[in-house]
Amino acid sequence: MDMGNIHTERIEALRGIMEKNGWEAVIIKGSDPHSSEYPAPRWKQVEWLSGFTGEAGDIVVTMDHAGLWTDTRYFIQALSQLEGTGVELHKLRVPEAVSIPQWLSGRVKTVAVDGLCQSVSAVRELTEALGEGGLVVDVPDMLEELWEGRPLIPVTPIATLDVECFGGIPRKEKISWLRKWMLLQGVDRVLLTSLDEIAWMLNTRGSDIDYNPLVISYLLVSQDSVKWFVKKSSAEGEPDPDTLDSFSELEMDDVDIEDYDAVFFALSDFTDETAPVRLFVDPSTLNHHLHAYITDSYTEENLVLGTSPVILEKAIKCPSEIEHLRQTFIDDGAALVSFLHWLEEEVATGREVTEWEASEKLTAFRAEIPGYRGNSFENISGYGPSGALPHYSTPSEGSLVIPPHGLYLIDSGGQYLTGTTDTTRTIPMGECTALEKEDYTLVLKGMIDLSMAVFPRGTTGCHLDILARNPLWQTHRNFGHGTGHGIGYWLCVHEGPHEFRQNFNSQPLLPGMITSVEPGLYREGLHGVRHENVLLCREAGVNAFGDWIEFETLTCCHIDTSAVVVELLTDAELNWLNAFNDRVYRTLASVLPARTAAWLRDKTLPISR
Numbered sequence: 001m002d003m004g005n006i007h008t009e010r011i012e013a014l015r016g017i018m019e020k021n022g023w024e025a026v027i028i029k030g031s032d033p034h035s036s037e038y039p040a041p042r043w044k045q046v047e048w049l050s051g052f053t054g055e056a057g058d059i060v061v062t063m064d065h066a067g068l069w070t071d072t073r074y075f076i077q078a079l080s081q082l083e084g085t086g087v088e089l090h091k092l093r094v095p096e097a098v099s100i101p102q103w104l105s106g107r108v109k110t111v112a113v114d115g116l117c118q119s120v121s122a123v124r125e126l127t128e129a130l131g132e133g134g135l136v137v138d139v140p141d142m143l144e145e146l147w148e149g150r151p152l153i154p155v156t157p158i159a160t161l162d163v164e165c166f167g168g169i170p171r172k173e174k175i176s177w178l179r180k181w182m183l184l185q186g187v188d189r190v191l192l193t194s195l196d197e198i199a200w201m202l203n204t205r206g207s208d209i210d211y212n213p214l215v216i217s218y219l220l221v222s223q224d225s226v227k228w229f230v231k232k233s234s235a236e237g238e239p240d241p242d243t244l245d246s247f248s249e250l251e252m253d254d255v256d257i258e259d260y261d262a263v264f265f266a267l268s269d270f271t272d273e274t275a276p277v278r279l280f281v282d283p284s285t286l287n288h289h290l291h292a293y294i295t296d297s298y299t300e301e302n303l304v305l306g307t308s309p310v311i312l313e314k315a316i317k318c319p320s321e322i323e324h325l326r327q328t329f330i331d332d333g334a335a336l337v338s339f340l341h342w343l344e345e346e347v348a349t350g351r352e353v354t355e356w357e358a359s360e361k362l363t364a365f366r367a368e369i370p371g372y373r374g375n376s377f378e379n380i381s382g383y384g385p386s387g388a389l390p391h392y393s394t395p396s397e398g399s400l401v402i403p404p405h406g407l408y409l410i411d412s413g414g415q416y417l418t419g420t421t422d423t424t425r426t427i428p429m430g431e432c433t434a435l436e437k438e439d440y441t442l443v444l445k446g447m448i449d450l451s452m453a454v455f456p457r458g459t460t461g462c463h464l465d466i467l468a469r470n471p472l473w474q475t476h477r478n479f480g481h482g483t484g485h486g487i488g489y490w491l492c493v494h495e496g497p498h499e500f501r502q503n504f505n506s507q508p509l510l511p512g513m514i515t516s517v518e519p520g521l522y523r524e525g526l527h528g529v530r531h532e533n534v535l536l537c538r539e540a541g542v543n544a545f546g547d548w549i550e551f552e553t554l555t556c557c558h559i560d561t562s563a564v565v566v567e568l569l570t571d572a573e574l575n576w577l578n579a580f581n582d583r584v585y586r587t588l589a590s591v592l593p594a595r596t597a598a599w600l601r602d603k604t605l606p607i608s609r
Contacts, residue, residue, distance in 0.1 A: 007051045007085040011066050013146050014049070018063065023137060024108035027100060027126070028059040029117040032216075034195045035285040037494055038377075040209050040216065041151040043117060045143055048150075050087045052078055053393060059087070060100055062108065069100055072480025073390040076524060093480060101129030112137040115289030120281075120305075123288040140289050153260070154208040155231045158215055158243040160250070161203040161490065166371075166417045167320035168489065171203045172253055174313075178221055181309050187280040191267065192219040194285040196492045197310040202228065202255065204246065205490060211377045212492050213415060218263040226255045229263040263290070268297040282308040311497050314488070316512035321489050322536065324418035325514070325554060328371075329534065332414055332421040333556030333584065334591050335365040340427065340557075341596045347404050347429060355381045355399035358410070366414045376413035376420050376493040383408045387426070387528030390481055390520060404430040407440065407527045407563070413493055422493050422516055423555050424532030428563035439521045439529045440563040445471035446519035447531045448573045450483070450500070451553055456546035458508050461500040461515070468500065468519040479520040487514045487534060511549060513537040531559065558584045558600060561607045578606040 018026055032043035038055055046057050046068070054074035060067050066086055070078055071093040078089045091097060104111060109130060113123065115138035127136055144150060163170055178201070182190055192198050195214040199205060206215035217230035228250065233239045239247070247257050258266065270277055279298055283291070283305045294303060317325065339362040346353050359381035366372055382392040383402045387409035402408050408429050413422035426440060446468035453464055461484065468483045484500035487493055497507040498515060509515070518532035533555040540550035558581050566574065581604035589597045 005084070007049065007087070010049050010146065011061055011086065014061055014143070015063060017142070017146070018061070018112070021112070021137075023110055023112040025060060025062045025104055025111045026142070027111060027113045027118070028061070028143070029114065029122075030055075030057045030059075031117050033116040033287045033290070034193050034216065035119050035287070036195055036209060036212070036214070037492070038209050038212055040154050042153055045114070045117070045147075048143070048147055050082060050085055052081050052087075054078065054391060058100060060104065067103075076389050077391065077393070099125075101126045105129040105131065109133055110135045110137065112139050112142060113288065114140060114142050115292065116140045116287050118288045120283035120286050120288055120291045124283075138289055138292060153216060153231055155233060156207040156215075157240050158204055158206045158230075158246045160246045161205060161417075163203060163320070166490075167318070167324040167419075168203060169318055171201065171250075171255075174201050174203075175221065175226055175253075177313070178309070179223055182221070182223070182280070185280065185304070187278045187304050188222060188273075189277060189279045190221045191263075191279060191281045191286070192221070192308065192310060193282065193287070193290070194308065194310075196488060196495060197285075197308060197314065198228075199491060200314045200488075201310060202250065204250070205373075207374075211375055211415070213373065213490060214492070217260060220263065220266055227258050227266055228255055229258045229260050229266070231260045232257065264293055267294055270297075276302050278302045278304055280304045280306065282306065307497075311495075312507070314491075315486050315495060315497060315514075316510055317489060317514060317536075318512070321419070322512065325489070325536070328416050328419040329421060329554040330556045330587055330591070331369045331416075332366070332423070334588050335369060335414075336362070336412075336423060336425070336557040337584075337588060337592065337600055338596055339365045340425070341599045343402070343408075343427070344429075344599075347402055352401045354401055355383055355386060355394045355408075356396050358402060358408075359394050359412075362410065362412055369414070369416065371417035373415040373417065373490065376415045376422060380409065380411035380424075382410075382528065383429075384527050385525050387530075388522045388524050388526060390479075390522060390528070390530070402429060406430070406432060407436050407529065409528050409530060411530060411532065415490060417490060420488050420490055420493055421555075422487055422532065422534060423557055424518055424530045425557060425559070426529045426531060428560055432563050435523075436527055436529075437563045437565050438568070439477075439523070439527070441565040441568045442471045442475060442477065443519050443521050443529045444531050444559065444564065444577075445569065445573055446483075447517050447533065448576050450517050450519075451533060451535060451551055452572065452576055454540055454548055454550045455509070457510075457549055459549070460505055460508050461498050462502060462505050464509075465500045465502055468517065469502075472519070472521060477521055479522065481520065483519055484516045487516060489514075509537050509549060511537050511539050514554070553580065556584055556587055558604050560603060564607065566607055566609050574607070574609075582606070 030046040032039040057070040067088045067090045069090045198219045205213040208216045220227045359379040381394045383400045408427045411424040450468040482501040486495040488495045520530035522528040535551040540548035585604040
């Protein structure tokens with residue numbers, strides 16, 4: 001059956017519900033009740049309705065229009081996947097971009113949303129845009145009656161992080177820190193709704209969401225209790241033994257285990273309180289439906305909205321985490337180098353290696369590492385034109401064969417008990433065109449220039465972003481995605497509050513933060529280039545001019561120099577590249593098989609003008 005027709009039928013069925021209820025527009029959000037970047041299958045409502053599988057995209061349906069709003073990473077993918085569905089692409093993060101609230105303003109007055117999957121902040125922006133007479137209708141799980149066989153809320157085994165063995169801070173210390181913060185802020189309760197914040201606070205991990213070791217839950221902390229609202233068992237029966245052991249450990253640390261839906265009752269329970277209770281929540285991750293329930297129990301004065309303090313505390317890795325991360329990137333780098341050696345040899349023999357087979361082989365190398373817990377995101381394995389899609393989803397059938405020429409891009413990462421990795425390498429598979437080499441080198445210059453940065457305390461990522469873009473801008477080239485993001489510790493591969501991006505972000509870079517640096521360049525139908533290393537922010541000394549910070553590169557995988565146009569590199573860039581490759585060889589040579597170590601020696605020999 002034509003998938004386009006299926007999605008057209010689903011949109012028409014939704015319009016039938018709209019007409020029956022008097023809704024002029026419906027917004028379907030590509031997230032879940034916790035504002036997660038990657039939702040579990042139950043909340044992949046945008047994909048079910050439209051066929052679009054990108055990680056960032058929202059749908060608006062009116063009686064005469066259906067549109068998908070997404071950013072530059074997914075334009076090509078969206079145009080392909082939306083063909084025949086009647087859904088029109090609306091581009092974000094471009095100069096002429098019009099947001100959903102802006103587009104709806106003046107067109108409609110009544111908009112229905114699934115309040116479980118819309119944040120408080122998003123609904124406020126929408127309400128302001130609709131203006132006087134506008135109405136936002138909260139309809140939790142509005143697609144339920146249309147979505148036959150819709151997945152349930154997932155329940156996967158829950159594990160606890162052994163901080164003594166694998167790094168980190170005990171949960172009791174974290175809870176004590178949060179309670180001190182609450183005293184300083186004058187609040188009695190804190191409700192955490194972001195899943196990675198909850199995982200960090202409790203040192204718990206699960207697999208409710210692919211590639212993200214998270215447990216779908218809420219956490220309510222007061223001065224005398226900690227309540228974790230979580231699904232205890234699946235429809236099939238009791239919790240598994242590992243989960244029960246984890247619950248017992250948590251209960252020994254005075255964490256009460258409650259049912260997921262009991263959060264509604266707990267927030268309105270004041271039976272033990274003798275004075276008004278002040279509740280703190282972060283509106284960027286609190287869903288609109290739960291917020292509406294809270295406002296029935298708390299006055300405006302007693303509901304405190306603000307940015308969760310956990311975000312920044314989580315981003316600054318402690319010494320034991322940093323120590324383990326250094327080793328994790330060495331282990332991960334050895335797997336990457338072994339894969340690249342295998343790929344080059346296989347392609348050289350004339351055997352047809354597809355993008356999918358290459359992706360699976362890299363995963364197999366990573367799986368041999370002790371402490372491996374899966375990939376940190378879906379591998380992006382793309383040759384030539386596939387590499388021109390920044391978030392290319394490699395198909396298991398029909399993917400391109402990697403030939404002995406041109407550029408192959410592999411962006412991948414692993415989840416380990418001792419950290420999370422994320423590395424991109426663009427690989428010259430043989431002879432490359434002059435344009436491929438030039439693009440390859442200019443993107444590499446940007447990554448190197450940002451990696452070499454030294455800056456005073458108080459500097460933000462948006463202040464430094466130009467360092468990675470300038471080599472491209474000088475030749476009138478650019479890329480549409482961010483330059484870098486924070487990375488969790490056996491947590492989400494994307495985390496804040498810091499980032500490298502042109503958009504203003506007031507969060508300074510601080511010692512202990514981990515960040516990727518990944519400039520790119522994409523030529524539709526031809527090739528894509530992206531070089532990505534992961535860096536640690538660290539102290540660089542204090543003098544009369546300030547308190548200085550620099551970067552330490554954690555990634556331990558060589559950069560292929562065969563496509564580098566040496567004349568385009570400055571002396572400083574050339575010295576950095578040679579020193580980086582030499583360090584990779586000296587670090588990995590003793591842990592690699594002899595043949596792979598010899599191959600790596602050749603790949604990391606210094607280059608000169």
